Amino acid sequence: MTLNSPVASEQARFIDGVAAKLNGFLSEQRDVMATVSPDVDSLIGSISTLVTGGKRLRALMCYWGWRGAGGLADDPDIVTAGCALELFQAAALIHDDIIDRSDTRRGGPSVHKRFSQLHETNGWALDSEHFGDAAALLTGDLCLSFSEEAFTDIGSRAASGSPARRIFNVMRAEVMAGQYLDILEEVAGPVRDHAGSVDRARSIIRYKSAKYSTEHPLALGGALAGAPNDLLKAYSSFSLPLGEAFQMRDDVLGVFGDPATTGKPAGDDLREGKRTVLVGFALNQAKATEAALLDRMLGNPDLAEDDVERIRHLMVECGALDATEALIAQLSTDAFEALERLPLDEVPLLALGQLAEAAVSRAA
Amino acid sequence: MTLNSPVASEQARFIDGVAAKLNGFLSEQRDVMATVSPDVDSLIGSISTLVTGGKRLRALMCYWGWRGAGGLADDPDIVTAGCALELFQAAALIHDDIIDRSDTRRGGPSVHKRFSQLHETNGWALDSEHFGDAAALLTGDLCLSFSEEAFTDIGSRAASGSPARRIFNVMRAEVMAGQYLDILEEVAGPVRDHAGSVDRARSIIRYKSAKYSTEHPLALGGALAGAPNDLLKAYSSFSLPLGEAFQMRDDVLGVFGDPATTGKPAGDDLREGKRTVLVGFALNQAKATEAALLDRMLGNPDLAEDDVERIRHLMVECGALDATEALIAQLSTDAFEALERLPLDEVPLLALGQLAEAAVSRAA
Numbered sequence: 105m106t107l108n109s110p111v112a113s114e115q116a117r118f119i120d121g122v123a124a125k126l127n128g129f130l131s132e133q134r135d136v137m138a139t140v141s142p143d144v145d146s147l148i149g150s151i152s153t154l155v156t157g158g159k160r161l162r163a164l165m166c167y168w169g170w171r172g173a174g175g176l177a178d179d180p181d182i183v184t185a186g187c188a189l190e191l192f193q194a195a196a197l198i199h200d201d202i203i204d205r206s207d208t209r210r211g212g213p214s215v216h217k218r219f220s221q222l223h224e225t226n227g228w229a230l231d232s233e234h235f236g237d238a239a240a241l242l243t244g245d246l247c248l249s250f251s252e253e254a255f256t257d258i259g260s261r262a263a264s265g266s267p268a269r270r271i272f273n274v275m276r277a278e279v280m281a282g283q284y285l286d287i288l289e290e291v292a293g294p295v296r297d298h299a300g301s302v303d304r305a306r307s308i309i310r311y312k313s314a315k316y317s318t319e320h321p322l323a324l325g326g327a328l329a330g331a332p333n334d335l336l337k338a339y340s341s342f343s344l345p346l347g348e349a350f351q352m353r354d355d356v357l358g359v360f361g362d363p364a365t366t367g368k369p370a371g372d373d374l375r376e377g378k379r380t381v382l383v384g385f386a387l388n389q390a391k392a393t394e395a396a397l398l399d400r401m402l403g404n405p406d407l408a409e410d411d412v413e414r415i416r417h418l419m420v421e422c423g424a425l426d427a428t429e430a431l432i433a434q435l436s437t438d439a440f441e442a443l444e445r446l447p448l449d450e451v452p453l454l455a456l457g458q459l460a461e462a463a464v465s466r467a468a
Numbered sequence: 469m470t471l472n473s474p475v476a477s478e479q480a481r482f483i484d485g486v487a488a489k490l491n492g493f494l495s496e497q498r499d500v501m502a503t504v505s506p507d508v509d510s511l512i513g514s515i516s517t518l519v520t521g522g523k524r525l526r527a528l529m530c531y532w533g534w535r536g537a538g539g540l541a542d543d544p545d546i547v548t549a550g551c552a553l554e555l556f557q558a559a560a561l562i563h564d565d566i567i568d569r570s571d572t573r574r575g576g577p578s579v580h581k582r583f584s585q586l587h588e589t590n591g592w593a594l595d596s597e598h599f600g601d602a603a604a605l606l607t608g609d610l611c612l613s614f615s616e617e618a619f620t621d622i623g624s625r626a627a628s629g630s631p632a633r634r635i636f637n638v639m640r641a642e643v644m645a646g647q648y649l650d651i652l653e654e655v656a657g658p659v660r661d662h663a664g665s666v667d668r669a670r671s672i673i674r675y676k677s678a679k680y681s682t683e684h685p686l687a688l689g690g691a692l693a694g695a696p697n698d699l700l701k702a703y704s705s706f707s708l709p710l711g712e713a714f715q716m717r718d719d720v721l722g723v724f725g726d727p728a729t730t731g732k733p734a735g736d737d738l739r740e741g742k743r744t745v746l747v748g749f750a751l752n753q754a755k756a757t758e759a760a761l762l763d764r765m766l767g768n769p770d771l772a773e774d775d776v777e778r779i780r781h782l783m784v785e786c787g788a789l790d791a792t793e794a795l796i797a798q799l800s801t802d803a804f805e806a807l808e809r810l811p812l813d814e815v816p817l818l819a820l821g822q823l824a825e826a827a828v829s830r831a832a
Contacts, residue, residue: 136638137645140675143652144645199609203602228655230741230767238567238651241605242644245563248609249640252616256628264623274500276613280606281501281508287602288507291592311504377594403594 111455114177118167119160122186126155129187129254146222147243150215151250154194157210161350162189162321164459165343169325172452173335184258185328188272189321191251196279198244202237203287204376205405211367216240258328267327275320282311290377294399301384306348309381313354314347318463322456338446342456346439349432350463355380356428357466359416371412377403381431385424386415394418436464475819478541482531483524486550490519493551493618510586511607514579515614518558521574526553526685528823529707533689536816537699548622549692552636553685555615560643562608566601567651568740569769575731580604622692631691639684646675654741658763665748670712673745677718678711682827686820702810706820710803713796714827719744720792721830723780735776741767745795749788750779758782800828 130152137144163186170182200206201214208214213221220236228235255262255272262268285308293301322343323336331339357366358373359382373380383402387395398418401411419425439460446453494516501508527550534546564570565578572578577585584600592599619626619636626632649672657665686707687700695703721730722737723746737744747766751759762782765775783789803824810817 133641136641140642140645141649141671144648147645147648195609199605203605223655226656227659229658230655232655235651235655239648241563241567242648242651245559245608245612246641246644248612249616249637249644252613253637256620256633259628263627264620269620273613273617277497277500277610278504280610280613281504281511284508284511284603284606285505287599287606291587291594291596291599292590294593295591307505 110451111458114171114451115164115167115455117177118183118186119163121183122160122163122190123156125183125187126190127152129250130155133250146219147239147246150198150218150240150243151191151194151247153212154197154209154215154247155190158190158193159462160186160190161459161463162193162317163187164455165318165321166325166328168452168455168459169322169331169339170329171325172339172446172448172456173326173329173331175325175329181258181261181328182325184254185262185268185324188251188255188258189324191247191254192276195244195247195251196283198240198247200283202240202244203283204372206368206372206376208368214240215243219243261328268324271320271324271327275316275324278311278320279316282308282313282316286312286378289379290403293377293379294402298384298387298395301379301387302381303384305379305381305384308379309348309351309355310344313351314344316347317350318343318347335447338442342439342442342446342460345435345442346460346463349435349439352381352428352432352435353464353466355382356425356432359412359419360425371407371409371415374402374412374415375405375407382419382424382428385427386419386422389424389427390418390422394422432464436460439464474815475822478535478815479528479531479819481541482547482550483527485547486524486527486554487520489547489551490554493555493614494519497614510583511603511610514562514582514604514607515555515558515611517576518561518573518579518611519554522554522557523826524550524554525823525827526557526681527551528819529682529685530689530692532816532819532823533686533695533703534693535689536703536810536812536820537690537693537695539689539693545622545625545692546689548618549626549632549688552615552619552622553688555611555618556640559608559611559615560647562604562611564647566604566608567647568736570732570736570740572732578604579607583607625692632688635684635688635691639680639688642675642684643680646672646677646680650676650742653743654767657741657743658766662748662751662759665743665751666745667748669743669745669748672743673712673715673719674708677715678708680711681714682707682711699811702806706803706806706810706824709799709806710824710827713799713803716745716792716796716799717828717830719746720789720796723776723783724789735771735773735779738766738776738779739769739771746783746788746792749791750783750786753788753791754782754786758786796828800824803828 130148134148137148166185166189167182175182197209198215201209202216206214207217216236219239220232223232223235289304289308319340322339326336326339361370363370386398398415401407401415443456494512498512501512530549530553531546539546561573562579565573566580570578571581580600583603584596587596587599653668653672683704686703690700690703725734727734750762762779765771765779807820807824
């Protein structure tokens with residue numbers, strides 16, 4: 105505990121700084137929007153609610169990447185970078201929830217659901233669901249712009265041509281590409297070969313999640329602090345397997361997790377038709393009839409709890425859950441071994457170790 | 469014609485420069501995406517197709533704003549700014565078409581339609597329409613990021629805290645706010661008072677279109693060239709009424725235009741339930757029974773050509789079309805009078821006059 109407290113207190117200070125900066129930023133935006141029309145306030149309100157919650161994983165990876173590369177603890181630039189990442193994550197979640205038709209987010213209604221409820225409460229005309237989706241689409245666009253605005257506010261360290269700007273650009277493009285691969289696999293997976301399904305799922309994970317959630321944020325923090333390429337490469341050898349393990353843990357929780365803890369109904373990933381590594385193993389390891397059954401059930405929005413339970417059973421029986429857990433364990437080992445080799449001071453090293461531990465062993 | 473040719477040749481050179489730069493930019497992005505997966509190429513392809521067409525109104529406003537403020541004709545920065553605006557416009561169109569459920573754009577299929585067709589052609593599983601919307605949503609996000617990336621590429625003139633960056637930020641936020649007001653009025657308009665409908669429609673036009681299509685691009689060009697505030701204000705007194713007239717012309721064409729010329733089915737704005745200034749005048753000037761009929765017909769996706777014809781007739785009979793045309797004429801006069809007062813050299817002045825003429829008197 106004595107070793108942990110410098111990490112905890114420093115981390116708390118940073119998180120508080122990010123929260124305060126987000127508040128200030130959104131309050132300024134609120135003033136700009138108020139000159140347009142009071143009706144627009146609900147867009148900012150939705151963004152505000154969303155950025156209040158969350159684990160701040162990306163902001164923290166960025167912070168410790170910065171500290172590990174010699175950045176100072178109380179530099180406002182890293183707080184601004186944390187805000188930009190949180191705003192980007194909020195934008196991604198808003199659009200993701202439209203795509204995945206998820207009505208809940210962090211235990212409350214998702215943004216499109218909030219707007220369709222606003223529609224119903226006010227007794228407005230036409231289709232409340234379409235209005236909700238359209239309003240959330242625009243809110244996500246606004247939030248994406250805010251994220252960029254915040255990132256540019258960093259100033260010279262994030263200027264055109266800087267390593268940090270390059271990482272931020274690649275991060276955005278890759279996560280959108282990864283999300284496309286994800287929805288593509290949902291529809292094209294059933295007509296593609298089962299043999300390639302684990303590889304395809306791993307590629308999706310890499311781009312839509314691992315690079316975006318851990319690798320790029322850590323590198324971004326490092327680059328902002330002027331880290332040499334060697335350090336950025338060493339960061340990747342830790343953060344990429346970590347991010348893959350993190351997303352696979354998420355996928356396992358999506359099927360086997362406790363809704364009370366995750367804040368999301370269990371089985372929604374199956375109803376949406378997500379073809380995760382776990383699903384990939386099941387398609388390959390289950391008996392042909394069971395694999396065919398799974399193939400048919402995936403993407404059925406009306407899947408009952410019984411069906412979900414049947415899929416769970418199948419995944420356990422054929423060893424898909426074990427195979428996924430083994431892969432998570434292997435990737436975690438890779439990540440922790442790479443972490444030990446990182447040439448960092450004690451505090452950033454400890455902090456990254458704790459973040460990594462939380463990412464791969466979490467229950468929510 | 470002798471007076472016109474310096475405008476035409478200079479403008480053609482700029483447009484060619486923007487097209488070449490867009491090609492180069494998207495080809496680099498294509499290479500980045502190819503490292504992710506060949507499947508992602510269709511996202512870049514959709515963006516490419518979209519930025520190939522169009523009137524380049526925003527890029528041209530920006531260019532002449534720049535030239536009017538003393539910027540040099542062959543400066544690469546203004547070409548880059550033009551690209552950023554074209555990419556932003558493409559992103560807005562992609563998302564707009566999802567919101568408006570428009571299946572055609574510039575005479576071809578809209579991006580979400582392209583993706584749902586890709587789904588159908590390949591015989592993929594699940595819902596082709598949902599896949600199309602989701603893929604287009606992601607393509608729009610990617611394009612929005614590209615626009616920002618291009619804008620930052622301008623470098624110091626668009627750096628954090630610069631007047632140009634402030635205009636770009638406000639432009640993005642305001643257009644999204646304006647689009648929200650637009651979809652809000654579609655659903656809330658029927659339960660709000662008819663008396664305020666023209667004012668509300670004008671506010672929507674101002675934010676979703678006039679500021680975005682003409683005022684901000686012109687100011688952006690000026691700001692990039694270091695224009696003093698006085699000139700930026702003078703620009704606004706011309707470009708804001710022009711943009712309002714431009715959008716009202718668009719709204720009239722949406723109901724009365726020739727589909728062969730506009731590239732869009734006539735009456736789609738009515739089917740979508742757009743509450744334009746034209747509709748606002750009709751709701752106020754038509755007999756109560758006819759206004760009630762119009763209120764009921766707006767937003768009905770199954771509106772037949774007969775119904776559309778009936779609404780056209782109603783709009784002519786009650787004087788709503790005349791009132792709208794009178795307002796367009798008034799705003800055009802305001803714009804042209806302000807144009808004459810602009811302290812510009814002959815070529816930029818001529819060019820802006822031609823752009824303005826094309827914007828308000830067009831048939832498509």
